[in-house]
Amino acid sequence: MPRKYLLIVLLGVSILINFAGALTPELGFDALWYHLTIPKLYLMWERIAFIPGGLLYYSAMPRLGEFLFIGVLKVFGEFGDIGAHLISLGAGIGTAFIIYKLARKLGLSVFYSQLSVLIFYITPLVGWLSGSAYIDLIRTFFETLSFYFLISGNLILAGVSLGLAISTKTLAIGSLGIFLAIITFTDLKKKASYKEAFLDVFLDGIKFLFPAILISAPWFIFSYLETGYPFYPIGAGILGTAEKFMIRNPIADFWRLFMGSNDPISPIYLAIVPLAGLGIKGLKGGGRIIFGYIILSFLIWFITPRTDWGRFILPYLPVWAIGVGFTISSLKDKVLKYLMVLSVLIIAIVNLGYRGLAIRRTVPYLTGKECRTEYLCKNLDFKTAVFVDCDGWFYRNIKPTDLVLVSGFHNLYYIDFPFVHESWYRGEKYNYILSNIRETGGERKVKGILVYKNDFTGALLYKVSP
Amino acid sequence: MIFIKLLSPLGGDFPVYFEAVAALFQKINPYERLLSMPGPYNYPPSSFLFLWWLELFPLNTASVIWNILSVLSYITAIWILFKLITPKTNKILFTAATFAFTIPFFPEKFNIGNGQINNFILLFCVLGLLLYRQNRKVLSAILLAFAIGIKIVPAAYIFYFFLVKDYKQVLRILFCVAIVIVASFILVPREFQELYYTKVFFNAFPIEGKAVYYNQSLLGLFARAFHTEIFARISFYLTGLILILVTYLKSRGINDLRKLSAVTSLMLLLHPLSWQHFFVFSIIPLLFLSISIKKNKEGLKQFILIIVSYVLIAVDIKRPDLIYREFSFILSHQFFGVLMLWIVALWGQRSMRVIGIIWVIGVIMEYILILLCRGNICL
Numbered sequence: 001m002p003r004k005y006l007l008i009v010l011l012g013v014s015i016l017i018n019f020a021g022a023l024t025p026e027l028g029f030d031a032l033w034y035h036l037t038i039p040k041l042y043l044m045w046e047r048i049a050f051i052p053g054g055l056l057y058y059s060a061m062p063r064l065g066e067f068l069f070i071g072v073l074k075v076f077g078e079f080g081d082i083g084a085h086l087i088s089l090g091a092g093i094g095t096a097f098i099i100y101k102l103a104r105k106l107g108l109s110v111f112y113s114q115l116s117v118l119i120f121y122i123t124p125l126v127g128w129l130s131g132s133a134y135i136d137l138i139r140t141f142f143e144t145l146s147f148y149f150l151i152s153g154n155l156i157l158a159g160v161s162l163g164l165a166i167s168t169k170t171l172a173i174g175s176l177g178i179f180l181a182i183i184t185f186t187d188l189k190k191k192a193s194y195k196e197a198f199l200d201v202f203l204d205g206i207k208f209l210f211p212a213i214l215i216s217a218p219w220f221i222f223s224y225l226e227t228g229y230p231f232y233p234i235g236a237g238i239l240g241t242a243e244k245f246m247i248r249n250p251i252a253d254f255w256r257l258f259m260g261s262n263d264p265i266s267p268i269y270l271a272i273v274p275l276a277g278l279g280i281k282g283l284k285g286g287g288r289i290i291f292g293y294i295i296l297s298f299l300i301w302f303i304t305p306r307t308d309w310g311r312f313i314l315p316y317l318p319v320w321a322i323g324v325g326f327t328i329s330s331l332k333d334k335v336l337k338y339l340m341v342l343s344v345l346i347i348a349i350v351n352l353g354y355r356g357l358a359i360r361r362t363v364p365y366l367t368g369k370e371c372r373t374e375y376l377c378k379n380l381d382f383k384t385a386v387f388v389d390c391d392g393w394f395y396r397n398i399k400p401t402d403l404v405l406v407s408g409f410h411n412l413y414y415i416d417f418p419f420v421h422e423s424w425y426r427g428e429k430y431n432y433i434l435s436n437i438r439e440t441g442g443e444r445k446v447k448g449i450l451v452y453k454n455d456f457t458g459a460l461l462y463k464v465s466p
Numbered sequence: 467m468i469f470i471k472l473l474s475p476l477g478g479d480f481p482v483y484f485e486a487v488a489a490l491f492q493k494i495n496p497y498e499r500l501l502s503m504p505g506p507y508n509y510p511p512s513s514f515l516f517l518w519w520l521e522l523f524p525l526n527t528a529s530v531i532w533n534i535l536s537v538l539s540y541i542t543a544i545w546i547l548f549k550l551i552t553p554k555t556n557k558i559l560f561t562a563a564t565f566a567f568t569i570p571f572f573p574e575k576f577n578i579g580n581g582q583i584n585n586f587i588l589l590f591c592v593l594g595l596l597l598y599r600q601n602r603k604v605l606s607a608i609l610l611a612f613a614i615g616i617k618i619v620p621a622a623y624i625f626y627f628f629l630v631k632d633y634k635q636v637l638r639i640l641f642c643v644a645i646v647i648v649a650s651f652i653l654v655p656r657e658f659q660e661l662y663y664t665k666v667f668f669n670a671f672p673i674e675g676k677a678v679y680y681n682q683s684l685l686g687l688f689a690r691a692f693h694t695e696i697f698a699r700i701s702f703y704l705t706g707l708i709l710i711l712v713t714y715l716k717s718r719g720i721n722d723l724r725k726l727s728a729v730t731s732l733m734l735l736l737h738p739l740s741w742q743h744f745f746v747f748s749i750i751p752l753l754f755l756s757i758s759i760k761k762n763k764e765g766l767k768q769f770i771l772i773i774v775s776y777v778l779i780a781v782d783i784k785r786p787d788l789i790y791r792e793f794s795f796i797l798s799h800q801f802f803g804v805l806m807l808w809i810v811a812l813w814g815q816r817s818m819r820v821i822g823i824i825w826v827i828g829v830i831m832e833y834i835l836i837l838l839c840r841g842n843i844c845l
Contacts, residue, residue: 260792260836264837275822340826347833350834
């Protein structure tokens, strides 16, 4: 089989597997905590607002992804999480497409451009994110698009795209620095003197920054007006140590990123590093920009809070993947070149196998042998304070006129009855209290009677005395 | 600075030799148990042909004599290695080498500090190789056989004589080894020898205790890397076989110094218990390769590899327990240093390519093992 078809077949299989994963109910912690819960609450209340209290502080942060989810939650109803998954899946495929176009624009052949797509797309990380309501792939799509426009010389559209990326996740602000550095470097190279270049740098910087700031600023203005902090919760003193910017060991972290991350990426990024030092044929224009981007983005990632590993490097990986494709195609040693191509294919197959095994638990649901609730109750970890009405008791007994005060539960997306959480409770009249036995350690002392108890989910429901 | 403490008793290993000799002369079987180590004396009975003189002195005096002779043996060995490379020894190079392989060189510091026997074995081996070069093959065979009689591992040099197709020399060495074994019966009774050959000898093969940081061999690397004993053992035997085969095939196109470097490196890599002090033998490939490479661009790349190998072999990690399991490969730094020497010896100008290939394969294998372990198949 011609090698280009092999790559396309592998990509096709990967997309199919990811599509299957996207059709299953959401299980991700952050998605059930705020990515899906916030848009669901907005639909419930028919308004968009900052949600005070300690639980949904992300409602003050940029939420373009969540706003897109409002639309699919409205359209897909009960299956709104599937709609959100399809957005992530689309973002992943879109990113793969942009990688290909970008690699071709930078001079890579069809084969190595496809190889770059393979390196990025066929990883367990992209796989599970494609079937989740996390917003990292959406951010990655916008960041990659921004870089594409930058390379194409369209600074305004590059700024717009990066503005959209920042509107999806605050951490994308780091890319402003990367892109400005690239614009500066490129302009300095074009002119004979620094004086001439300075004006170009200034004007190009404005062309890029203005749309980026214009598009992303409303989120930070909103945050400032609601909380007093434009980058809330950063600076507000509510983040844990893991969520702070710190300096660590770069070599150990680089190794861990590709070998020890909870969500495996690809070891190809690690394997190629010493080979790049063995000699590659001349780095020109585009190649230098790629490697400059790689170094700068690694530095940005390195100081980012380590609440997660793979997801936070993901937005930069499209360009890294092109860098790897570039390096492999430029290797002077033919034996090493063929070995690297073979390694990419082997890793792609291994990752496909890993991803395939990971989604085998979805087969009963996808084939109709399991209903949605059964799937959720079988696969969720209730120690993470997630609520699901596993036995349908709430569906049968809580009326639309009731109001339940929820306490001790963290992930609220699957609550389908009228409720108010203790963190944003402002005196509403409730007639039930839903409590979590794992948080309270047992039954609570409330002015009411216990009407429901489920040791499996941890739910305790008290009917409040009038 | 261990070298300024030579006039005082040193180390945990010298008392083992002393006690073994003392036990022997008191007609107590050292292969049953010793007080100075957890278990029996684990050198072959023929080692007493070298150690018997310890009985003539009290412990402290014997220790000081041992220390001085050990250092002198080591320096003499370095001088002989220079003789093997060039007819006229450059005094500045010799001084520099003596410094580089003593003061900052952990394997030698470990040897002296522990009162180990390796410097003497090294001397007998290099002397044997020098005599072979001078065509005094019988004497060469006797010395090598004597070294093998003390510690079996130098038998690896028989492989060298296979590679140079001197099968007569192989037979001479085997014959001399037989003589040495027979001669050992003068000192060591049959019952004592039986216990060594039926029980103690086989203690080297099980994997228990091989994962300690001090074991820098291939088996040590696999014992630390893998969760299951059977997989570590299979990987060790398979990889060992491949290394031997590759050495045999690649040695056809290289000179004798490179062959010796490759064989010495192989000996260090494949000995199941290559403790760090045994890596004094790495001075053979380090010296041979660094002095014999060509003075050009390709030679410079090889020289850089040799320097990197030296650093990896010379250093010591004071707190190996602080290294996370995911980085356990760092604990095999001496193994990787000698592996690089083996590659340089066999591949010369193409060494970078081979190292690149091994690196890529190693990273891919590590990744696959991590994924398997995530799926509860921890090998």
